[in-house]
Amino acid sequence: MADAPSMAELLGDDTPKNWGKWGPDDEVGALNYLDAAQVMRGIASVKDGQVFTLQCPMGLPHGDPVFPGRTGVEREMVYDQNSFKEGGNGPKFPGGICYSDDKATMFLQGSTQYDALGHAWYDDTLWNGVSAAETNGGMSKNSIMPIAERGAVGRGVLIDMARYRGKEWLDKGETFTHEDLEEAANAQGTPIQDRDIICIRMGWLKYFYSVPNEEFNDGLVEPGLRYSRELVEWFQRREIPNLVTDTIANEVTYDPETGVALPLHAALLRNLGVSLTEITWLDDLADACAADGRWDFLYTAAPLKVFEACGSPVNPIAIR
Ligand code: UVW
Numbered sequence: 678m679a680d681a682p683s684m685a686e687l688l689g690d691d692t693p694k695n696w697g698k699w700g701p702d703d704e705v706g707a708l709n710y711l712d713a714a715q716v717m718r719g720i721a722s723v724k725d726g727q728v729f730t731l732q733c734p735m736g737l738p739h740g741d742p743v744f745p746g747r748t749g750v751e752r753e754m755v756y757d758q759n760s761f762k763e764g765g766n767g768p769k770f771p772g773g774i775c776y777s778d779d780k781a782t783m784f785l786q787g788s789t790q791y792d793a794l795g796h797a798w799y800d801d802t803l804w805n806g807v808s809a810a811e812t813n814g815g816m817s818k819n820s821i822m823p824i825a826e827r828g829a830v831g832r833g834v835l836i837d838m839a840r841y842r843g844k845e846w847l848d849k850g851e852t853f854t855h856e857d858l859e860e861a862a863n864a865q866g867t868p869i870q871d872r873d874i875i876c877i878r879m880g881w882l883k884y885f886y887s888v889p890n891e892e893f894n895d896g897l898v899e900p901g902l903r904y905s906r907e908l909v910e911w912f913q914r915r916e917i918p919n920l921v922t923d924t925i926a927n928e929v930t931y932d933p934e935t936g937v938a939l940p941l942h943a944a945l946l947r948n949l950g951v952s953l954t955e956i957t958w959l960d961d962l963a964d965a966c967a968a969d970g971r972w973d974f975l976y977t978a979a980p981l982k983v984f985e986a987c988g989s990p991v992n993p994i995a996i997r
Pocket residue numbers: 744786792796797925926927939942955
């Protein structure tokens with residue numbers, strides 16, 4: 678979109694920022710809101726001990742849902758039963774123990790994943806005012822490591838936008854606002870509270886697994902939250918630490934008004950330090966919430982501790 682304004686023009690010089698709020702060296706941003714009181718608030722929302730793992734599967738024959746330009750995990754066997762037969766490549770140990778081994782090549786953001794706070798930027802500057810030069814050859818600042826070391830634990834609230842709109846999944850390019858989120862949460866009977874981990878289901882992964890890849894990728898513009906100044910202020914005012922969705926990029930791919938790609942990666946991740954968790958399997962959790970009308974839970978997640986990485990796979994757990 679040649680006529681699209683730059684990110685800086687879209688957001689404006691006075692766009693909300695949390696830079697410096699937790700000191701000049703902070704690399705976890707709004708996860709700082711998840712203090713012990715928030716952990717206890719999350720625990721208080723556990724009523725019957727149901728557990729849900731929120732990672733989508735990796736390496737299914739159908740393929741993995743990934744951002745354009747990435748590929749799904751490629752996994753290969755290194756040792757299997759054949760390796761330990763006569764002439765096989767399996768190592769020989771006293772006693773004859775046999776084992777299977779495999780290895781994978783993958784984009785670290787090619788599955789359910791956390792973005793490092795330095796993963797997306799504009800104007801050569803990352804979260805907290807750090808130079809984008811820190812990404813060269815590895816994320817020497819704002820990598821996934823500090824988030825992996827800290828973890829994210831608090832009260833999660835699920836907003837099922839697909840169910841609220843009476844759809845199996847939202848349409849390509851369909852958008853909604855923070856006001857829609859509040860309305861949907863109220864209609865579900867579990868209003869959003871400050872410092873909640875906001876989980877939004879659009880039925881998007883169900884759509885991915887229900888149709889051929891060609892259909893999914895044809896004219897692909899993901900549904901999601903639409904940028905507005907008011908939405909960014911809402912995230913800042915409500916001190917939202919973490920946005921979790923079942924889409925690949927957490928927001929409508931292109932801002933429908935200006936055509937700018939992924940403005941919330943800039944406004945929320947880079948400027949407010951909100952952690953982004955993408956490609957999350959929320960369908961089973963949503964069914965359980967719909968069954969008894971409780972849409973809050975204890976949310977826990979920790980990405981992998983990968984040195985200097987831009988993001989990492991994760992298998993979050995919701996307990997309700
Ligand atoms: C990009 O923003 C490019 O990727 P992701 O959706 O993984 O954040």
